[in-house]
Structures are given as C-alpha cells and as structure tokens.
Amino acid sequence: xxxxxxxxxxxxxxxxxxxxxxxxxxxxxxxxxxxxxxxxxxxxxxxxxxxxxxxxxxxxxxxxxxxxxxxxxxxxxxxxxxxxxxxxxxxxxxxxxxxxxxxxxxxxxxxxxxxxxxxxxxxxxxxxxxxxxxxxxxxxxxxxxxxxxxxxxxxxxxxxxxxxxxxxxxxxxxxxxxxxxxxxxxxxxxxxxxxxxxxxxxxxxxxxxx
Amino acid sequence: xxxxxxxxxxxxxxxxxxxxxxxxxxxxxxxxxxxxxxxxxxxxxxxxxxxxxxxxxxxxxxxxxxxxxxxxxxxxxxxxxxxxxxxxxxxxxxxxxxxxxxxxxxxxxxxxxxxxxxxxxxxxxxxxxxxxxxxxxxxxxxxxxxxxxxxxxxxxxxxxxxxxxxxxxxxxxxxxxxxxxxxxxxxxxxxxxxxxxxxxxxxxxxxxxx
Numbered sequence: 001x002x003x004x005x006x007x008x009x010x011x012x013x014x015x016x017x018x019x020x021x022x023x024x025x026x027x028x029x030x031x032x033x034x035x036x037x038x039x040x041x042x043x044x045x046x047x048x049x050x051x052x053x054x055x056x057x058x059x060x061x062x063x064x065x066x067x068x069x070x071x072x073x074x075x076x077x078x079x080x081x082x083x084x085x086x087x088x089x090x091x092x093x094x095x096x097x098x099x100x101x102x103x104x105x106x107x108x109x110x111x112x113x114x115x116x117x118x119x120x121x122x123x124x125x126x127x128x129x130x131x132x133x134x135x136x137x138x139x140x141x142x143x144x145x146x147x148x149x150x151x152x153x154x155x156x157x158x159x160x161x162x163x164x165x166x167x168x169x170x171x172x173x174x175x176x177x178x179x180x181x182x183x184x185x186x187x188x189x190x191x192x193x194x195x196x197x198x199x200x201x202x203x204x205x206x207x208x209x210x
Numbered sequence: 211x212x213x214x215x216x217x218x219x220x221x222x223x224x225x226x227x228x229x230x231x232x233x234x235x236x237x238x239x240x241x242x243x244x245x246x247x248x249x250x251x252x253x254x255x256x257x258x259x260x261x262x263x264x265x266x267x268x269x270x271x272x273x274x275x276x277x278x279x280x281x282x283x284x285x286x287x288x289x290x291x292x293x294x295x296x297x298x299x300x301x302x303x304x305x306x307x308x309x310x311x312x313x314x315x316x317x318x319x320x321x322x323x324x325x326x327x328x329x330x331x332x333x334x335x336x337x338x339x340x341x342x343x344x345x346x347x348x349x350x351x352x353x354x355x356x357x358x359x360x361x362x363x364x365x366x367x368x369x370x371x372x373x374x375x376x377x378x379x380x381x382x383x384x385x386x387x388x389x390x391x392x393x394x395x396x397x398x399x400x401x402x403x404x405x406x407x408x409x410x411x412x413x414x415x416x417x418x419x420x
Contacts, residue, residue, distance in 0.1 A: 015261045024264045051225040054234045059269045061310035071332070072302035075295075085285075092282035093303055100271035100312070122281070 019205060021101035026203040027058050029101040031094040031123065032191070035110045035170060036133030037162045038148055039140035041179040041187070042107040045133060048188040050105055058201065061097060063090055064107040078159075084115060091119030098127050103200075111167040131191060132173035137162050139180045229415060231311035236413040237268050239311040241304040241333065242401070245320045245380060246343030247372045248358055249350035251389040251397070252317040255343060258398040260315055268411065271307060273300055274317040288369075294325060301329030308337050313410075321377040341401060342383035347372050349390045 022028050032049070034042040046062045053060035069076075073089055076082040087110050097104035110116055120128045140162065141149040152160035159165040170176075175194050177187045195201050232238050242259070244252040256272045263270035279286075283299055286292040297320050307314035320326050330338045350372065351359040362370035369375040380386075385404050387397045405411050 015257045016264050021264065024267060025269065047225045054226050054231065057234060059235065059310070059312070061306070063306065067306060067309065071305060072299060089282060089299075093306060095281060096271070096273065096277060096303060097307075097310070099277065100269070100307070102269070102310070102312070 018099075018101070022205065023203050025059055025101045027101075027103065027201045028127075028199075029098040029103065030127050030129055030195075030200055031098050031104045031106065032129045032131050032175075033094070033110070033116065033119065034105065034107045034131045034133055035116060035173075036135060037137060037140045037167055038109060038160075039143045039145055040133040040135035041177075041184070042109075042133045044184055045177065045179070045187045045191070046105040046107040048184050049191050052188055052192055053103055056201070058103055059101065060103040060105065062105045062107060063094060063097075068093070087115045087119065091122060094119075095122055098123065103195075109161050109167070111161045111165065113168045113170070116170070129175065129195075130170050130173040131175045131177060132170045133179060134169070134176050135179045228309075228311070232415070233413050235269055235311045237311075237313065237411045238337075238409075239308040239313065240337050240339055240405075240410055241308050241314045241316065242339045242341050242385075243304070243320070243326065243329065244315065244317045244341045244343055245326060245383075246345060247347060247350045247377055248319060248370075249353045249355055250343040250345035251387075251394070252319075252343045254394055255387065255389070255397045255401070256315040256317040258394050259401050262398055262402055263313055266411070268313055269311065270313040270315065272315045272317060273304060273307075278303070297325045297329065301332060304329075305332055308333065313405075319371050319377070321371045321375065323378045323380070326380070339385065339405075340380050340383040341385045341387060342380045343389060344379070344386050345389045 018029065032046070034046050036042050043062070043064050043066075046064070050060045050062050068090060069086075072093065073086050076086050087108065090106055090108060094104040094106050116130065120130070122128075144150060148157060148160065149163065151157045152163040157164075161167050175191055177190060179187055182190070192201075228239065242256070244256050246252050253272070253274050253276075256274070260270045260272050278300060279296075282303065283296050286296050297318060300316055300318060304314040304316050326340065330340070332338075354360060358367060358370065359373065361367045362373040371377050385401055387400060389397055392400070402411075
C-alpha cells in the first residue's frame, strides 16, 4: 500500500492506555519502594518478591545499586547533591516502568524523607508503595554482609547511614516488614499478600485503579 | 517462622535469570532503537509496534521525548553535551528494560553514529536492534507535523537536524523502514515480521539467544 506523502500517518502517541496495559499484563503497574538500613534485607527481599511475581507471570524488575550505579548513574558520586540526584533518577526510571505497566521494585537505602516524598509526588495515587524494611540497627550490624559497618565503626567510611549519618524512617509506609522476626519467604509473602488484597495483581480495574 | 538473627537471609541478587524471564514473558528482552529525522515517523511507528506487541501479550514500552524529557532528563537542555547525555541515559534505561525482559522501543532522532554506537556497545549481541526510519528530508519537511521545519528554515531554530545540523544515517541498521512507500501498519508489520523471523517473540531460547 502506497502512501507517498505519508498522509496516513497519524501523529498520536501513547496508543496503549493504562487500562489496556493492565488487562494485557494481568496486573497494574506500580513501584514498590524499599527503604531501610544497609544490611536490612532490602535487596534480598525485593529479589524474592520479584521471583515470585515472575513465577506468577507478572512483569517485575528490581532496580538496585548493582544495575543502576554502574550504568545510568555512573556519572554520580556520593556527595550530598549526587545522592539526591541518584534517588531522583531511580524514581524517574521506576515511574517509567510503572507507566509501562510493570511492578518496579527499588532497593536503595534512601534515608531521607524529603527525597522519598519527592519521588512519591511524581506518582499517581496508589502507584507508589513504600516498603519499610524495619530491621533494627544492631541486627543489620550483626549481619554486616559486606563488612561495611565494621569499616564505618573504624572510621574508614564517612557518613555511613545509621552510624555517622541519619536514617529517617518512614512515618506511614504502606508496608512495614520486620526481617528480625520473619525469614525471607515470609517477608516476601507479606508483601505479595498486601498487593493481592488490594487488587494490584488483578488484570481488571478495581478500587485501586487510578 | 522465626529467624531472629536473620541467618536465613541469603544475599544473592538477581534470582531470576534471562532464560527464566524469557520463558515467563514469552519473548526475549531487546531494545529497538529507532533513529531518523524529525517528522520521519519514528514515534508513530514505534507506538504502533508497541500496541501490536501488547496485543500479543508481550511487554513493550516506548521511550520518547514525551516521557523522558520532562522526567528523567528534565535537568538536561539542548547543548551538545546535554544531547549526548540525553541519548546516553535513554540507552541505559532501555538497557534496564531489556534486562527486565521487555521490548523497549526508543524514538529519538539520535543523529550521530558515535552516540548510537556507544549505546549499542552497552548491549549483548542481538539485544540492540537499530531501526532506521528512512524517510527523505523533503517528505519529512512536507509533513512538518509540529511546524519545526518551517521555523528552522526561517532561522528561528538553530542546529536543526537535516536543515542546519547533520544527520548521520546508519550504515548497517538491522531494519530499514521506508515510510514514504508504506503506511504505518505496513511499517509496523515489517518490524514485527523481522522480530518474528529471528525468534525474538519466542519464549524459548533459539539461535538469537545471547
């Protein structure tokens, strides 16, 4: 079929709306924003939830330091301004995944309320789910999987969250997970149960639809 | 189940590998990098392909100026350095979508070979598919959907690709689409046919598997 002048080209963008995406994927798009101390279990639990979601056929993806710091944010260091920009960009990428109909899981300490609030503001109601991995400092420090607390206590790492820099816990997180009391599968099940109960894993619009 | 010390926490990341994602989603992850002049039809065709993919149950998403320039890249202007950084970040986000098992479609003029080559280098073999929307300048200019060519010819826009700034066409794009000869659906069908023929839309590993 010929159309030399391209007059049949329509200049619409966004041919697929959120409802159609939700129906196609069998769940809504949303971001699960994990926050908590170093060693609290954010990344471990996020990856377990991701696996369970994918086993159920959902489209899920974890954004964390491993895949963001060496790629998108490799131009950023650890100055206060760069830390803010790191979280801002992660929020924007999570928003793109959410707009795409995915369940994005972000696993960053993100210690400051203001930074988390700024990300939340970019989302529609219900599309941003704050998951507070509420693990006591002494438990995180006893795990110390990367030896970072030891180095921080020895003064080898400056501004280490929980030791020499503040962590501002969420005041009203959608989900609070206590990893000192439950194992990884139980924590993941808690999060999946929360999503299930609120219709996030349904392909049809429900009360949580924006 | 109690685990007070969290000793059951395993510190693996990336519990889901690419093969498992591919099987779950029924297609491989890849980025379709559309490049072409302003008005060539990049965004229109990308959105049509996205719609067809989603209708087939695939996970697809268009990244373009509409959803990137006002969000992730809102700190960037149009200086040469900012244009390079714009394309770099889009490439990194497309890579994240690809790692997530999605089919990302990017629709940016991306006029410079070096910038496109730098993005391609970040991908595994087969995961970056360059789609050249090969529409003659005079056709783009006759469409002029946003009145930009008129302004560029009037000297109201500096460094306008094709008028007062260069466009470096791909030398060996995986797909070349001629919108002056085919309508939008035919162009979309060409791209889908290419993906189909090479196993991208299969859930099982094939010859294209990385």
